[in-house]
Amino acid sequence: MTAITDREMRAYVSQQAADARVNVEIETEGMTLNIGPQHPATHGTLRIVVKLDGEQVIAAEPIMGYMHRGYEKLTEVRTYPQITTLINRIDWVGSFANEVPFVLAAEQLMEVEAPERAQWIRTILFEMSRIANIVLFLGDLGAQLGGVTAVFYAFRDREYVLNQIESLTGGRFHPNFDRIGGLKDDLPKGWVEETKVVMEKVRGFCDEIEDLLVGNEIFQARTRGIGVIPPEVGLAYGLSGPNIRASGVDWDLRRDAPCGLVYDELDWKVWTHPDGVSFARTWVRLQETREATKIVDQLLDGLPGGPIMAKVPRIIKVPAGEAYVETENPLGAMGYYVVSKGDLNPFRVKIRSASFNNVSIVPWIMRGVYVPDVITILASLYFILGDIDR
Amino acid sequence: MPPKLPGLIKGLGVTFKEMLKPTVTVQYPHVKEAPPTRARGVIALHEENCTACMLCVRECPDWCIYIEGHKVLAPPRREGGKPRAKNKLDRFDIDYALCMYCGICVEVCPFEAIFWSPEYEFSEPRIADLLHDKTRLGEWMETVPEFEPYEAGAEVKIKKVPR
Amino acid sequence: MSVLADISALDPYWAQTVLKGAVVALVIPTGALILGWTFLFKMMAHMQSRHGPMEAGPHGLLQLLAEGVKFLQKEDLTPDGADLRVFRWAPAVVLVSTFLLYVVIPVGPDLIVEDLPTGIYYALAVSSLSVIGILMAGWGSANKYSLLGGLRAAGQLIAYELPMVLAVVGVVIQAGTLSMQGIVYAQAEGSIFGIDWFGNPFIITQIVGFGIFLVAIQAELTQPPFDMPVAESEIVGGYQVEYSGFRFLIFFMGEFGTAFAFAAITSVLFLGGWSVPFIDPSDNIMNVIGPIAMLTKVMFVSFLIFWARFTYPRFREDQLQKLAWKVLIPLSLVNIVVTAVLKVVF
Numbered sequence: 001m002t003a004i005t006d007r008e009m010r011a012y013v014s015q016q017a018a019d020a021r022v023n024v025e026i027e028t029e030g031m032t033l034n035i036g037p038q039h040p041a042t043h044g045t046l047r048i049v050v051k052l053d054g055e056q057v058i059a060a061e062p063i064m065g066y067m068h069r070g071y072e073k074l075t076e077v078r079t080y081p082q083i084t085t086l087i088n089r090i091d092w093v094g095s096f097a098n099e100v101p102f103v104l105a106a107e108q109l110m111e112v113e114a115p116e117r118a119q120w121i122r123t124i125l126f127e128m129s130r131i132a133n134i135v136l137f138l139g140d141l142g143a144q145l146g147g148v149t150a151v152f153y154a155f156r157d158r159e160y161v162l163n164q165i166e167s168l169t170g171g172r173f174h175p176n177f178d179r180i181g182g183l184k185d186d187l188p189k190g191w192v193e194e195t196k197v198v199m200e201k202v203r204g205f206c207d208e209i210e211d212l213l214v215g216n217e218i219f220q221a222r223t224r225g226i227g228v229i230p231p232e233v234g235l236a237y238g239l240s241g242p243n244i245r246a247s248g249v250d251w252d253l254r255r256d257a258p259c260g261l262v263y264d265e266l267d268w269k270v271w272t273h274p275d276g277v278s279f280a281r282t283w284v285r286l287q288e289t290r291e292a293t294k295i296v297d298q299l300l301d302g303l304p305g306g307p308i309m310a311k312v313p314r315i316i317k318v319p320a321g322e323a324y325v326e327t328e329n330p331l332g333a334m335g336y337y338v339v340s341k342g343d344l345n346p347f348r349v350k351i352r353s354a355s356f357n358n359v360s361i362v363p364w365i366m367r368g369v370y371v372p373d374v375i376t377i378l379a380s381l382y383f384i385l386g387d388i389d390r
Numbered sequence: 391m392p393p394k395l396p397g398l399i400k401g402l403g404v405t406f407k408e409m410l411k412p413t414v415t416v417q418y419p420h421v422k423e424a425p426p427t428r429a430r431g432v433i434a435l436h437e438e439n440c441t442a443c444m445l446c447v448r449e450c451p452d453w454c455i456y457i458e459g460h461k462v463l464a465p466p467r468r469e470g471g472k473p474r475a476k477n478k479l480d481r482f483d484i485d486y487a488l489c490m491y492c493g494i495c496v497e498v499c500p501f502e503a504i505f506w507s508p509e510y511e512f513s514e515p516r517i518a519d520l521l522h523d524k525t526r527l528g529e530w531m532e533t534v535p536e537f538e539p540y541e542a543g544a545e546v547k548i549k550k551v552p553r
Numbered sequence: 554m555s556v557l558a559d560i561s562a563l564d565p566y567w568a569q570t571v572l573k574g575a576v577v578a579l580v581i582p583t584g585a586l587i588l589g590w591t592f593l594f595k596m597m598a599h600m601q602s603r604h605g606p607m608e609a610g611p612h613g614l615l616q617l618l619a620e621g622v623k624f625l626q627k628e629d630l631t632p633d634g635a636d637l638r639v640f641r642w643a644p645a646v647v648l649v650s651t652f653l654l655y656v657v658i659p660v661g662p663d664l665i666v667e668d669l670p671t672g673i674y675y676a677l678a679v680s681s682l683s684v685i686g687i688l689m690a691g692w693g694s695a696n697k698y699s700l701l702g703g704l705r706a707a708g709q710l711i712a713y714e715l716p717m718v719l720a721v722v723g724v725v726i727q728a729g730t731l732s733m734q735g736i737v738y739a740q741a742e743g744s745i746f747g748i749d750w751f752g753n754p755f756i757i758t759q760i761v762g763f764g765i766f767l768v769a770i771q772a773e774l775t776q777p778p779f780d781m782p783v784a785e786s787e788i789v790g791g792y793q794v795e796y797s798g799f800r801f802l803i804f805f806m807g808e809f810g811t812a813f814a815f816a817a818i819t820s821v822l823f824l825g826g827w828s829v830p831f832i833d834p835s836d837n838i839m840n841v842i843g844p845i846a847m848l849t850k851v852m853f854v855s856f857l858i859f860w861a862r863f864t865y866p867r868f869r870e871d872q873l874q875k876l877a878w879k880v881l882i883p884l885s886l887v888n889i890v891v892t893a894v895l896k897v898v899f
Contacts, residue, residue, distance in 0.1 A: 018634030018695065033697050055701070055870065082451040085492035146777045146867030149405055152601035156414050167426035170506065176492045184497065187541035188428065212404045212864065215397040218778055219866050307545050371701065372781070372869045398865070405600045405864045415603040 030058050035374065037066045043140070043378075044385025048362065050374065057374060060366035062359055067389040075349040080106055080180060080316050083349070088174040090353065091387040094133030094330040096125045096165070099178040102349070104260040105325040105338040106180045109318045114260070117306040118182035123261045124195075124299045125165070125177065126327075127292045131202055132161045133330035134289045137382050138209050141282060144379035145222055150213050157205040160198045167191060180316055182309035192300050199293040206290050214286060223279035227365055227377035230276060237364070238357035241332030243381060246284045247276035253328035261327070266298050278380035285382075317344055331355050331387055351390055355383035427535045429508035430491045432522075433484055434530035439503035441477045446495035446504065454488035455495060456481060482524040487517050507533040573666045577655045584813035585806050589617050591852070592859040593809075600863050624805075627798030632695050635795070639693035644796065644803035646686030651807045653679040654814040659733050661827055661843030662835055672733035673725065676818055677718050680773065683811070684710045687782065687792050690804075694795035702791020705870055706782035709772060712877040713779075717769035719885035720762040723892040724755050724822045733821055741828035754825040758895075761888045763823045765881050770815040771858060772873070774808065778865040779873055812855065820850035 036047040045066035051058045071090065075083050087102055088095045100122065107114065114122070139154020162172040167188060169175035177184050213219050229239070231247040244251060252270040254263045271287040273280035320342040326335030332354025339348040358381050365377055416423055425431065442459035458481040463473040496504050507530050514520055522530075594613060598605030606613030631640060657672040659665040669675050684707060691703015725731060728739035743753030756763050772779035783791040793804050820826060827843030868876065 014633065031697060033701075078451060079449070081449065081494055081497075085451050085490060085494060142866060146780065147865055148777075149408075149601050149863050152603065153408075156602050159414075163426070166429055168428070170426075170428040170430040170493065171491065174490075174492070176494075184493075185428075188426075189539045189541050191541055208404055211397075211400040213401075213866070216401045216865065217397045218868060220397070221872055222866060222869060305542075305545065370869060370871070372867075401864045402860060405860065408602060409596065409600045411602070413599065413603050417604065417607060 033371075040143075043383060046359070046383075046385055046388065048366075048374070048378075050366065050371075052371065055370050057366050057369055057371065060363055060374070062362045064356075064359065064388050067385045069386075069390065071351060071390040072349055075346055077345060079344045080318065080346070083346070084178060085174075085176050087351075088176055089386060090351065090390055091133070091329065091331055091334075091355075091384050092173060093136050093384055094129035095173055096129040096169075096175045096177065097133070097327070097329040098334065099176070100126055100261070101325045101327045101329075101334055102336040102338070103178045103180055104327070105323040105336045106316075106318055107260065108323040108325060109321045109338065109340055110180060110312070110316075112181050112310050112312055114182045115307045115310055116304050117186075118308050118310075119260060119262050120299055120303050121183055121187065121308070122178065123263070124296055124303075125168070125175065126261060127296050127299070128161055128165060128195075130330040131289055131292045131296075132158055132165075134285045134292075135161070135202065135205065137285055138213070138282075138289075141379050142209075142213050144375050145219060147213060147216075147219070150209060153205060153208060153212070157202055160201050164191070164195050164198050167194075179309065179312075180318075181312035182307070186308045192303065196297060196300060199296050202293050203290060206286060206293075210286065214282060220279060222372070222376055223277065223282060223380065224275075225277055226369065226373050227278045227380060228276050229361065229365065233364065234276070234361070237361040239332070239361060240354050240357065241328065241330070242284045242288060243281055243332065243358055245270070245272045246280035248272055248274045253326060253333055257326065259325060259327075262299070263295075265302075266295055268295050268298075278376050281380040281382075315344070317342060318346070326352065329354055331382065331384060332358055334387075353387045353390055355385075355387035356390075358383050359388055425508040425510065427508065427538045428506070429510075430493055430506050431508040431510040432486070432506075432512060432530050432533075433489075433496060433527065434505045434507045434534050435482055435524055435527035436503050436505065436531055437479060437482070437524060437528055439501045440479055440482065441501055441503075442479060443500065445498050445500065449494045449498045450489075451492060451494065452488045452490055454485040456483040456485070479524060482527065483521050484527060485521045486512070487520040505531070505534045507531075508535065509533045573656075577652055577666060580655060581651060581810040581813075582806060585809035586617050588809050588813050588816075588855055590614060592855055596856070596859060597863050621802060624798050624802040629799065630795075630797050632795050634695040636693040636695070639689045640795075641693075641800075643686050643689035643693055643792075644800045644807070646689060647683045647807040648686075648803050648810075650679055650682035650686065651810040651814065653682070654811065654818075657733050658814060658817045659737060659821065659826060659843075660847045661840040662734070662837075663840060664827075664843065665734060668732060668734050671731045673721055673736065673818070673822070674731050676733075677714075677721065680811070680815075681710070681714055683807070686807075690796070691792040694792070696795050698790070698794050699792050702782045702794070706775065706792060708870065709775070709779065709781060709873055712874055713769045713772035713881075716765050716877060716881035716885050717773065719882065719889060720759075720765040720769060721822060723759050723762040723885075723888050726889070726892050726896055727755055727758065733826075737821060737826035737828055740825040754823065756823040759823060759888070759892070761884065762892075763819075765885050765888070766819060766822070767854075767857060768876075768881060770819065771861060772877070774812050774815065774858070776812075776858065776862045778861065778867050780867050781870050781873060812858065813851065816851045816854040816858065817847065819854045820847065824850045824854070826850075 030051040030053050033050050033052050034047065035050060037045040047063040047066065048060055049063065050060045071086065074086060078086065084099050084103065087098045090098045135154050135158045139151040139158075142148070142150025142154075165175055166172045168191060169177040169184070229243070229247050231244070231249045234244045234247045235249065239247075240251075250270060250272050254261065255270060258264050268291055271284050271291065273284050318338075318340045320340055322337065322339045324335055324337040326333050333352070334354050335352035337348075337350040337352070338346050341347045361381070362378075366374060369377065440459075442457050444457060447453070447455045447457055457479070459477050459479045461475045462478045464476040466473055493506065496506055509530060512522075590613070594605040594616060606616035609616040609619045631637060654676055656666045657669055657676050659668070687706040687710070688703050691699045691701075691706065694700075724736065728736045730736065730739065740754050775782050781791075783793060793801065796804060827839065827847045829839075829842055829846045832839060832842065
């Protein structure tokens, strides 16, 4: 009789363990499936643990924090211009939009108002970051649902917007352009004309996506009736942005609390949809992109001349106090609560990010849907991991 | 529920039309697109202007600039004057492995000693090679572009080069 | 002297078999390569506003060869806890079903590996063998994603067998024979309401059947919009997710080989196969023109398949099943009845 080698013993034990695992899985009620943290559909490192019964979800739980970078702690040891650089990276897709509420809060504490031209250009960049963000959403939605071509069209047209942002600020993804009291620099020659051409191209893209994806019957069959969010539930969970507007709630911070951005001088519309389904969220975002291009066109036409930066001291020391400013970022309502004790660094910055609240509805909304619908709902809620985890 | 056809046919039409149009991509590295003038590619150093005031070192969010210098006596500007104390840089390194390309250092420099250049092809196989010393940073000065005029309506003071 | 008679005269019988087997084994990678380069690389790329592979060989012609070599030199990973025998044999089962399909595809009057009298019936039967391979892959990978993919595949592939078969019944009624060469001859020599010189490609009278068959083969190949088993953004490859290197190459070859085979079958059934109008089908020159005509028709049908693949998002599993059972099967049954009635009347 030959002795059993170590290797054989280990193989035998692992075989038994595998059998036991499989048996346990088959006999228990509901199979636990881990969607993420490495998954093509979760926009980053989000982990969702779902308990399945066949293909139907019994319970779902999102587990965040795989990308936590400690922003709020970092801001305690950085000066204000340095923080502006860092917070570009919270929502890295529409990155100028992250700087705006922070700078507005600091300006509120310093009681400085940016000159008019700076406010107009700020609004232009804000809307362009919205366009960049939502164009990516439209492409990505196609990818999640299986229509891979939409991604390429989205990135192609997003390139034009990013090129414009780069020719103005120097950085495609992280402009780092907002300063307390104004902006860093002025527009280069020819920028206004080029941007108008780009807005026309984005409108063409919106039409293309409508033909390719949104008007497609398969897409509509996948998204209509899926992921219904009644308005009370949405408001209770703290949803914001297009997610809540798709449930019929007419709430837009650009119109209701413009502070520092020039929306009240323009002619534009807030889009809502009564259904509250995934299709509604997609549709509202598509219309918002079109609206954003029109807003940018109006802004470019009416751009006033003037200085780009108010008189602020070289070394910025924000006087003591607290300020909270919330703006309508592409992902939702983003707010910064800045507490200052009169130093170079803020004492505390609390970041209210839109995606964190948007994802909190996941356990409620995922009850009873199928696995493919999980992906559809996640795609239509649209979060960016940097925004959730900060 | 038979799907109604028009949306499906239109979708096919979109991809078919796109197939017939020319492509938008370029074959890098055979063809290279030029980045805009203000693109933040790499930082260039103009050594004569630098006085080692350490402002860029302090303001960098990552603290990736390392400066060491010492004072030398330079001859006076006019006859019979005091010798001037000038700064001579021993070491001016920027660690591009840490650099966030934010531009705060270029913005705060009071003596116009560092500039942005749109060059972006400086990747290295070893991370240690990403620490550019002052000779290499001086070499990037050739790629710093000329100043671009502003759009109509701007009242900004014209600077010498994009900063 | 016809080529087939020469080969059949070879003695012993095993020499014939080896020769035929070698032909099939050569044609499958070639067919997969042609389809892969033209449609998966170049057509997909141009539809997405980009070039596709351009570096390996002129315009990326050698890219698939490079990828083949890359797959071959990868590590042979098997997941911990996988049922090894099932895991290893699953790709082979899928590939065997592809090989068997090529046996009855005609490319010329004498260029067919074996002209079975029940050609099309054999082809449809043999194509369903791949379901076993996919189920084996789904189970043997010891991965919940694979299991989900395998179960979805089982449901989908079995559901779409029926529309595929029923769509073909209309063609068979019109042709009067199950043999593939017979169907080609029936189209080449037939006449539409008296017009004689054009032949009678069944796509004209069986347009409904053509549509149903195209949809059914799209589902059989698990291509979008029916790619639930391999939904890349949900279950990340489904039953293929644990396969790497050489085994994945076999799945890939199986998928594209089967696509080529199904496109060939479609062109035989509906577009007239290797026959060309104005030329007598029993002419010896057809042995040269036939393959070229066949390749063109295969390319056309593949274009349709891949065009739909790159445009549409995917159906959900229950919507897929509804489409098969509630729409395609009744439609194909109606098609059969109408064809039968018209065949008797005219």
